[in-house]
Amino acid sequence: MPTPPERSRSGTRSGAASLDPRKAAILEAVVSEYIGSAQPVGSQHVAEASGVNVSTATIRSEMVALEHEGYLIQPHTSAGRIPTDKGYRFFVDHLADPGALGPPERQKVRRFFDQVHGEMEEMLERASGLLSDLTSCASVVVGPSHDSAAVRSSQLVGLGPRLGLLVLVLADGAVEKRTVEFDEDVPEDVWAGASAHLQAAWQGRLVVEPVHLAGTGDVLTDRVLAAAMGARAALGRDGEPDQVFVGGPSRLADAFDAVETVRSVLAILEQQLVVVTLLKDVLDRGLSVAIGAEHGFEPLASCAVVVAPLSVEGREVGAVGLLGPTRMNYPRALAAAHVVGERLGERIGGTLGVGTDRPDPPTRRTERRATVPGDRRGGRRGGS
DSSP: OOOOOSOOSSSOGGGSOOOOHHHHHHHHHHHHHHHHHOSOBOHHHHHTSTTOOSOHHHHHHHHHHHHHTTSEEOSSTTSOBEEOHHHHHHIIIIISOOOOOOHHHHHHHHHHHHHOOSOHHHHHHHHHHHHHHHHSSEEEEEEOOGGGSBEEEEEEEEEETTEEEEEEEETTSEEEEEEEEOSSOOOHHHHHHHHHHHHHHHTTSBTTSOOOOOOOSOHHHHHHHHHHHHHHHHHTTSOOOOEEEEEOGGGHHHHOSOHHHHHHHHHHHTOHHHHHHHHHHHHHTTOSEEEGGGGOOGGGTTEEEEEEEEEETTEEEEEEEEEEETTSOHHHHHHHHHHHHHHHHHHHHHHHTSSOOOOOOOOEEEEOOOOTTTTOOOOOEEOO
């Protein structure tokens, strides 16, 4: 199983406080036990952990020291200790192994990608469910916009003497349309010649990829081409929302004791823009894990977020994320996000037609209307 890429988990690893080996071993034992039991951890449980070879009296003394240093907290006088966000951060950055999925989980991932077919939206939605099943956390999959897809074919047809229609069939199955208007008549042979020119120049290129068109020597044809280029560029400025799929939100009810916390987290997950902003902000800061207040969303202060990018040929086109309590199983969450994100990125690359040649997938229709020149745009109808 490949290890996660060298993306910093904290962004502050070099400046993190250090602990001596004994304190570190005790903290690791407390965090590991608390992740599994959700109950305060006493010295006796720590003494039974591997790597801790000191008396319970020494453990109690070191746990008091860890509490004073902000790594542990004692919820009740007679109770054991639980980790703070600082304790979890040290665990993630210094103690937890990169993590690997077990044989059953690896088999589940292989079976999923062997069997998943159909349109991209269906694959992304099912992948969110897979992530949730692997980790028992709520999951988020942010897929690429259609602008990340390669152009499978393009056609420019005349609808009237001064009105044309630009049709782009994308490798992910979307069909993008824009009308192009002129203030003079355009003969049918000019539409046809411009269409052939565009097909040769655009096929296999991303919708947002800059393309230079050489002049044809015919003034009217060049004007038609320029208008079509403007219509194509406008597709990348439409601000189409990211594809966002949430899996396993019901698992949050088991993860938190407070009903209000569950309600707050569910309310956040229902806000697509907030979710996308959260995941992208974590990635932009070079993080794989954001714990508690680190992610900056007050309603999620009792949560941790694990994020992995969806990359196609080195370009990030989306993200996968896991949302759960700060006592989540970080090694497993990191491993699941990395493996599923990597496999999903490979599959998306094929679906988008980037760096590969695959048969045309089933198409969906996405109709948009625009007027070029003048940028007088009408509303968008339909959608995928």
